[in-house]
Amino acid sequence: MQPQAPGPDESSIDDRKLSRPSGQLRLLTLGLGALRIGPLLILIIMVIVVSIATPLFLMPRNLGNVLAQTAVIATLALGQYVVIVARGIDLSVGSCIALCTVVGATVYHALPGFDPITASIVTMLAMLMTGATVGLINGSVFVYGRLPHPFIITLATLSICKGLAYEISHGQNITGVAPAVRWVGATQIFGLPFSAFIVATIALILLAGRQLIWGRWVYAVGGNPDAAVRSGIPVNGVLVSTYVISGICAAIGAIIVAGRTNSGSGLLGDLGELDSIASVIIGGASFLGGRGNVGQAIVGALMIGVMRNGLNLLNVSIFFQLIVIGVIIVLAVESDVLRAHLENRFRVLQAARA
Numbered sequence: 001m002q003p004q005a006p007g008p009d010e011s012s013i014d015d016r017k018l019s020r021p022s023g024q025l026r027l028l029t030l031g032l033g034a035l036r037i038g039p040l041l042i043l044i045i046m047v048i049v050v051s052i053a054t055p056l057f058l059m060p061r062n063l064g065n066v067l068a069q070t071a072v073i074a075t076l077a078l079g080q081y082v083v084i085v086a087r088g089i090d091l092s093v094g095s096c097i098a099l100c101t102v103v104g105a106t107v108y109h110a111l112p113g114f115d116p117i118t119a120s121i122v123t124m125l126a127m128l129m130t131g132a133t134v135g136l137i138n139g140s141v142f143v144y145g146r147l148p149h150p151f152i153i154t155l156a157t158l159s160i161c162k163g164l165a166y167e168i169s170h171g172q173n174i175t176g177v178a179p180a181v182r183w184v185g186a187t188q189i190f191g192l193p194f195s196a197f198i199v200a201t202i203a204l205i206l207l208a209g210r211q212l213i214w215g216r217w218v219y220a221v222g223g224n225p226d227a228a229v230r231s232g233i234p235v236n237g238v239l240v241s242t243y244v245i246s247g248i249c250a251a252i253g254a255i256i257v258a259g260r261t262n263s264g265s266g267l268l269g270d271l272g273e274l275d276s277i278a279s280v281i282i283g284g285a286s287f288l289g290g291r292g293n294v295g296q297a298i299v300g301a302l303m304i305g306v307m308r309n310g311l312n313l314l315n316v317s318i319f320f321q322l323i324v325i326g327v328i329i330v331l332a333v334e335s336d337v338l339r340a341h342l343e344n345r346f347r348v349l350q351a352a353r354a
Contacts, residue, residue: 024345038335039283039299046303050310057313064193068260070305071195072097072253074298076272077279078202079249081297083150084280086242087222087289088142091154093250093276095161096134097269100127100254102165104181105174105264120180127258128251134161135247139240150243158273165266174264185259195256202249203294210294218242222289271322275304278325281332286339303328 050057057063076093083090104127111119134157141153187194209215217238220228228235250272257268283300285292304325311321 039296039303043299043303043306046306046310050306050313054310054313057310060191062309062313064188064191066305066309067196068193069309070301071193071199072256072272073275073279073304074199074301075195075202075249075253075256076276077283077297077301078199078206078294079246080273080276081280081283081285081292081294082206082218082242083246084277084285084287085222085289085292086218086239087225087287088150088239088242089154089277089287090135090138090243090246091151091273092134092138092157092161093246093253094269094272094274095158095165096131096247096250097254097257097272098165098266099134099161099168100130100251101177101258101261101264101268102169102174102266103127103130103264104254104258105177106168108178108181109174109176116179120178123178123181124255127254128248131247131249131251131254132244133247134250135244136240138247139243142243143236143239162266169264169266171266173267175262177258177262177264181255181259182262183259185256185261198252198256199298202252203298206294214238214241219290222291224290274325275301278329278332279304282328284335287333 047057076097080090080093104123107126108119108123111122114122138150138154138157141147142150145153147153184194184198189197210219217228217233220231220233221235221238225235228238250269253272254269258264261268279300280292280297281287281300282303283292283296283298285296307324307328308321311324
């Protein structure tokens with residue numbers, strides 16, 4: 001008998017098989033890391049490109065305008081972020097801004113005999129209560145009305161709030177708001193608009209809330225509602241609270257807008273829902289819930305603010321800006337789909353390697 005030809009080393013074959021998942025895991029880790037920091041990198045690139053395209057962008061006065069304009073978007077985005085993390089959506093925030101500004105201006109003009117401080121406090125409380133009420137209606141009807149999706153009720157309140165704003169104001173612009181409201185919208189501190197500090201305060205509150213039991217519940221409800229119910233989490237209460245927070249953030253945005261324009265109008269806040277949703281999704285949150293953070297929402301808002309300011313400086317049509325935002329939303333959603341696919345593949349490879 002002739003001796004059998006030596007075959008390949010079985011141990012080396014096994015080593016090569018084991019090395020393949022390890023290499024793929026490294027690639028997937030890099031890909032997921034790039035997707036996570038992608039929005040921040042895109043924001044930095046946008047700032048550089050716009051600065052090169054128009055030197056006016058980096059002027060201190062223009063940067064202050066960018067922050068002031070972005071503050072309203074960021075405020076709405078922070079409220080929208082809480083709703084989207086809980087696997088919901090709030091389409092009423094833009095109309096809620098309009099209603100709150102009209103309510104604030106109307107209340108202020110109904111208090112001619114009050115001193116400025118009292119009138120300001122009453123006006124701002126009325127605006128905040130209006131936003132909270134809209135949020136409470138959204139959350140309660142969605143949860144206790146057993147609606148299949150929050151899209152339905154928030155679309156309805158979008159129309160209702162806008163109609164109420166026009167009805168209360170008789171379709172007119174109400175000029176004049178409380179002194180404190182004007183101060184919030186127009187004051188600068190250390191060269192920065194005061195509204196930017198309001199955004200930072202809201203962000204810090206939400207960051208602190210995430211460390212509380214309520215914050216963990218929001219992520220649990222968004223990640224897996226059925227498991228949250230089985231775990232004894234008060235899902236209904238958590239969902240209602242997210243819409244109330246979104247409504248309050250819209251009211252705070254209304255205070256900033258009314259202060260900047262010194263008016264209340266049904267025209268204010270138009271497309272605010274689009275900007276807020278785009279900010280959250282562009283920042284990296286998921287429509288499927290359970291994922292997202294405060295920093296991502298602010299980065300997304302800054303991206304929209306920088307893009308709009310840059311396009312305005314370059315005299316680009318407002319209609320084209322809407323097209324660009326729509327395309328960015330589509331790309332952001334596709335990025336979310338890709339990230340989910342890569343995460344599933346990552347888990348499979350980890351299991352195979354184990």
